[in-house]
Amino acid sequence: MACGTYYLVFNCGSSSIKFAVFERGKTTATLSGIADKINQSGGNFSFKINAKQQQAHVKLSYQSAFLLIIATLKEHQFLECISCIGHRVVHGGHYFNKAVMIDQDVLDKIRALIPLAPLHNPANLQGIEFCNQHFGNIQQVAVFDTAFHQSIPEHIYRYAIPQNLYEELKLRKYGFHGISHQYIAQTAAHYLRLAQGNFICAHLGNGCSITAIKEGKSIDTSMGFTPLDGLVMGTRSGAIDPGVFGYLKQTIDMDIDQINQLLNKQSGLLGICGLSDMRDIEHAISQNNAKAILALEIFSHRIAQYIASYMMYFAHFDGLIFTAGIGEHSAMVRQKVIDKLEALSFMIDDTRNSNAKQYIEIHKPGSKRIMVLPTDEELMIAQSCHELLNK
Numbered sequence: 040m041a042c043g044t045y046y047l048v049f050n051c052g053s054s055s056i057k058f059a060v061f062e063r064g065k066t067t068a069t070l071s072g073i074a075d076k077i078n079q080s081g082g083n084f085s086f087k088i089n090a091k092q093q094q095a096h097v098k099l100s101y102q103s104a105f106l107l108i109i110a111t112l113k114e115h116q117f118l119e120c121i122s123c124i125g126h127r128v129v130h131g132g133h134y135f136n137k138a139v140m141i142d143q144d145v146l147d148k149i150r151a152l153i154p155l156a157p158l159h160n161p162a163n164l165q166g167i168e169f170c171n172q173h174f175g176n177i178q179q180v181a182v183f184d185t186a187f188h189q190s191i192p193e194h195i196y197r198y199a200i201p202q203n204l205y206e207e208l209k210l211r212k213y214g215f216h217g218i219s220h221q222y223i224a225q226t227a228a229h230y231l232r233l234a235q236g237n238f239i240c241a242h243l244g245n246g247c248s249i250t251a252i253k254e255g256k257s258i259d260t261s262m263g264f265t266p267l268d269g270l271v272m273g274t275r276s277g278a279i280d281p282g283v284f285g286y287l288k289q290t291i292d293m294d295i296d297q298i299n300q301l302l303n304k305q306s307g308l309l310g311i312c313g314l315s316d317m318r319d320i321e322h323a324i325s326q327n328n329a330k331a332i333l334a335l336e337i338f339s340h341r342i343a344q345y346i347a348s349y350m351m352y353f354a355h356f357d358g359l360i361f362t363a364g365i366g367e368h369s370a371m372v373r374q375k376v377i378d379k380l381e382a383l384s385f386m387i388d389d390t391r392n393s394n395a396k397q398y399i400e401i402h403k404p405g406s407k408r409i410m411v412l413p414t415d416e417e418l419m420i421a422q423s424c425h426e427l428l429n430k
Contacts, residue, residue: 045069045120046424047112048417050127051166053158054079054245054273054315056104058086059417060117063425066418070115074104076316086111101162105169123428124170124179125420127218129159129266131183133209138186138423141167141179149181155265156215157303158246158275182423187217190256198264212268214260216242216363219414220250221257223362226412228255230399236357239349241342241376242414243366245273245315249342251349258352261345267303270345271338273315276306278341308334317365317372324371339375346376350383358400358408359385367413370395377409385409 050057055075059068072086082099084107085092097103112118126141130152139145146167153160163181170179188196196212197205204210219242228236235255242248247270250260261269271277279302287293293301309315312330314323323331346359365372370392377387386406391398395411402409 044122045117046421047117047121047124048126048420048424049124049166049170050416050420051101051159051162052245053162056101056108056162056166057417058108059421060112060121061418061421063122068417070111070117071417072108072111074099074107077101077104079316088115101165105166105173109173121174121177123424124174124177125424126163126166126170126179126181127184127416127420128163128181129184129215130156130213131181131185132213135181135183136186136189138180138182138427140427141181145181155213157299159266178428180420180424180427182218182420184215184217184219185213187221188212188214188250188257188260191258191260195259210264212260212263213265214248214250214257215262215266216246216248216250216260217257218416218419219363220248220252220260222415222419223360223412224252224255226415227358227360227410230410230412231357233357237353237355238358238360239346239356240360240362241346241366242363243270243342243361243369243372244363246275247272247277247342247363247365249345249349251352253352259349269341271311271341272307274304274307274309276302276310308338311337317369321369321371335372335375339372340379342372342376343379346380347383356407358410360410360412362412362414367395367411373401373409373411383407 044063046061048059054077055073057073059071062069070086070088075083077099082097084097085094128149132152134148149160149164167179198210200210220240223240224238227238238252240250240252246266248260248262251258267275269277284298287298308320312320312334314320320331320334324335361373373392374387377385384407386403387409388401388403391401395401399410400408401411
């Protein structure tokens, strides 16, 4: 093994840590893994190397998950061979519109943006700070979810608020999951042999967003100033009437911190049915749990609503794409969403949908194209490391 020729990637989310090791110039990870259901029951740590999978069911905190990752890297002799570490960072605010080398100023700005992404930027920082402690002086790179959405036009990213609030506080739509949406746009275009495609991409996981992509560029997305806006998510409410905030203050004297906690960590699927993981919700649905059934109905309705509204952008449309944990693995969710879009000529093939790992396209003949593509945020981050190191 040639030392100094590998990139280590961390994708630290609100409930999981994905990690991967890429050899310089390669597009497939040499080692990849995930610590899932962190700070929840049923924690799981798994990784794959040389096509062999290893898995352990353990109770996980962020600290114990990072230590397991270090032990895995050491066991397989990667610790001394890392030349750069790349991190997904959710919110770059108005500070960052591209990937950057991490220094103290970058760290301070990421920390200052925590109120805008309270579920994610703290986890992203934990990953960076952990690497500072365990990897010495190895260069680290921050890759921002907001960067891909810099192409959204002003009349879409601006809010109808006083001009001074936009200019002084940078209150605007930023959008998130940009690393994933960009990867999917590039991969789908390559699959269809297009230079650049016109797609609607549904990134559905614990966090969810939908992006309209025209000629390879983001032109609208469901998340906004923070990742709270848009779709119903695992613990996030998604779009909600802001008048609710004043009502909660007036009626039960909730302060803004309590309201933020409520909408970010106690709402969404969790708030509706007491479960935040779609796998658990589908199990509850199989047992005819009424709250779980309602949660899926609300979840799928909001997704279909955004897809329908984004069709307005396309005179020519190349396809609807499902990706991320739920988007790639839940046939039930895909079916529910597409059933609501029949009036727009979306029709799903039941066999292909149920066996989506075998198929990229899952629509019936005569339907608009529907695709399922695995996202690879880790590869996009590794490529950003390579580009910055080789400028």
